[in-house]
Amino acid sequence: MFRAIVLKNLVRQRVRTSLTALGIAIGIATVLALGVITSGLKASLGEFVTAGGADFMVAQKGASDLSFSAVPEETVAALARRDDVARADGFELKITTLGSNPYFILYGFEADALGAQGLELREGELPAAADEIALGVDAAASNALAAGDTVVFEHRTFRVSGVYEVADTLRRSGGVALLATVQELGNRPGVVTAAYVTVAPGEDPVAVAEAIERDLPTLAAIADVDDYGEVDQGVRIMDAVNLAISLLAVGIGAIGVMNTMIMSVFERTREIGILRAVGWRGSRIVRMVLLESLALCGIAAVVGIALGLLATRAVLAIPTVSSFLVPSYAPEVFIRALAVGVVVALIGAAYPAVRAVRLSPMEALRHE
Amino acid sequence: MSEPVISVRGVRKSFEDGRIVALRGMDLEVAEGEFVALVGPSGCGKSTLLHLIAALDRPDEGAIRVAGRALEEANDLSAHRAHEVGLIFQLHNLMPALTASENVQVPMFELGLPGRERRERAHALLAAVGLEGRERNRPPQLSGGERQRVAVARALANEPPILLADEPTGSLDSEAGATVLDLIERLRRERGLTVVLVTHDTGVAARADRIVTMLDGHVVGSSPNDRSAAAPTTRLAASTRVTP
Structure with missing residues (x-):
């Protein structure tokens, strides 16, 4: 039922939840597509080296x-x-x-x-x-x-x-x-x-x-391809761009999630007061906010991975690209995309969770 | 006399940096199983006192002991709220997105009960407050009186020994209010609860064992209630008079 409470909280503001999830999904899709392409490119270079x-x-x-x-x-x-x-x-x-x-x-x-x-x-x-x-x-x-x-x-x-x-x-x-x-x-x-x-x-x-x-x-x-940067700065630039885009995706996503979770916590201040009044510990409130954020980013990750795979296919439909690139669907690419989702969820929920738990039950109950 | 289950000694509480003083050296003792009504005009500190006993807030000065535990020494007041007291508010304060059953189960998380046991216990509690078959209804699908009965069931979810009710009939019509008061009295008898009830309504207070009158943040009168002599002062009290 704890999970049901978390999901019902998300479903209450469908449009806001969907738009936030979509924003994060686009970030995750970018990270995934870039990962698939760059690791494919690296695999091609690895073959070329030997x-x-x-x-x-x-x-x-x-x-x-x-x-x-x-x-x-x-x-x-x-x-x-x-x-x-x-x-x-x-x-x-x-x-x-x-x-x-x-x-x-x-x-x-x-x-x-x-x-x-x-x-x-x-x-x-x-x-x-x-x-x-x-x-x-x-x-x-x-x-x-x-x-x-x-x-x-x-x-x-x-x-x-x-x-x-x-x-x-x-x-x-x-x-x-x-x-x-x-x-x-x-x-x-x-x-x-x-x-x-x-x-x-x-x-x-x-x-x-x-x-x-x-x-x-x-x-x-x-x-091997790790040494390749010594004779071609392109690989290093590619890695740096990949990292920069991942960090940007995390940053932008985390701000979006934080905004949504702050609004959600603010709107439910009185409810959080009730939960505190009936005996919920602060740690349970924190867990509820974190789980909401993780659920939001989990949905975003699934959508983002699907979008990323579609984007990769679209890029590979360009003949010039497919001539030198075979996409690599390595597990680490998906792990990185999921990690972006988890990091975004945790960073985005941290402040709202702390804010929720710092409210005294009485203050929260007085909130209109 | 055995040790009181609630003991309030010299409690002071103010708000807005001391500009509003709600309690000025409040003293009160409540015996186990007693039903005490706190009455007095608006702003006299009744609700503030109830909130301090519920550990929703901390006093500026003084000591409060509940069930043998000094609240000012407790690090984790959530445990007190979860196990020692059940709270009923004037407004039902239910979670609108949850069903009646889920609302009743909310406090039970702190007991670590498995889901099935939680559902069974919520079912039994809703049956006890006359809402059998309404488990899946959400608050907007219930009447005001039914919502308040769900709130009573929630207050008793963790089987607390003390029930604290802050104007529980204040937002209800006479008939619904009467039902809720009957329910509180019946549950008190069946479960041996200690009840502290805040009310403006002397007729509602007439149901208590003892009426404590407050004015300007302290007690100005405390007298055992002679039920047979008490005349109902409102339509609600008149309609809810029960035969002992």
Whole structure:
């Protein structure tokens, strides 16, 4: 019955309760949608970092964006010569336009490294000439291209030599060409964006990565997405934006809940006086106010999660977004959204609850 | 004489930073099982005294003992309100969103009773006040007299030994008022309650064992009530006269 009292209190002011819940729901939806998208993006980056079975990737330390990273080809060659390294495959990235996708990523590898990238050909062959590219299955499908067709990048015509399948999202929706071709398209001769490193048998990848960073201080070794921020500030910015929006959602939501709960407690001052007069302890009054707030935010969380999932689907319906992003519905994303609801409920109810319990029963009973 | 169940000694109470003095050195003792009516003009301090005995407020000075417990020494006055006293107000003060049964169950939370026991006890109490079958009605669906009877049932929910009633018939018509007074008298007899009732109406007071008259914040008279001699002074009192 305690729960019934709590729910009846909420239902009394239906419009106010609904509008407050909707406000919080929008905040939770934003946090959820952002969480699903950013964790999806991070998952894609995680796959990219160790693509083709490499132990880690090396790139220019402190680059604001990976596409600005420049590692001299001699450095990659020096890495490949190290005793503790089995392979070091330098690659160049070029972000260009393919059809309606302005974020098509073209990867350039040396011919002998292309075969080691875990690309499974579905049709045709890997590029062997300067005017050839192979497309990932998603890129080929979304642009209705097949082996033998031609595409134009940067005013140059290329023949699609083949279509490949690969585990990571970014390369499935991208393409590969010879290193020199991509360097020429980007006007970056003699440098690569980064290199995939596979350590020699028996070597510890962590120790090798540390040794490389020590020997070549301009390089950063990236073994997972958490290290990615060292070569791309975008990830850090994304995390910061995510945190800022979560905090904003909590702040705005808490003010909304506090306003609603203060009004609710004020309107029921006399009733709270009655409850105190019939013997309810202060802690029970606090529990009642907190539960009301939690119930309000619980409803908001359910609606917010539903809205967030709808928003995510709407964003992913944009072809350019779906080309590089697979949403990640990781449990922590939902936990974070629910945590926003709980924190909002507790912060929003704290002051009204204290106010309710501080009223003397007599003062409350005199309230009109 | 055994120890009084209510003892008020030298109690002073003022409001608005001392500008309004409600009680000026009030003394009162009530024996166990006694029915005391507090009478006097408006503003004489009757309700204030009742509220202090109910621990809804604290006195500025003086001592109040209820059921052997000194209220000024008690840290948790909620326990006193929950277990020692049942309160009936002039206005029923029911929760409008709750049913009659739920209103009666509200004080029982402090007893930690399981839901089923709470419902059964509320059902029995509502039956005792003549509201069997009205358990699911909310206050707006009940008449004034019925609401006040629900309030009586709520006051007795935790089986307190003391019933404090502040003008319980003040907002009722004669017939409804008579029913409520009959009910209080019957429950008092059946349960051996100590009753302190505040009233303006000398006819209503005539039902008590003792009438305590207050003026300007202290007692000016306290006399055992001779029921057979007391003449009803109002239509309500006349209509509610019971045969001993």
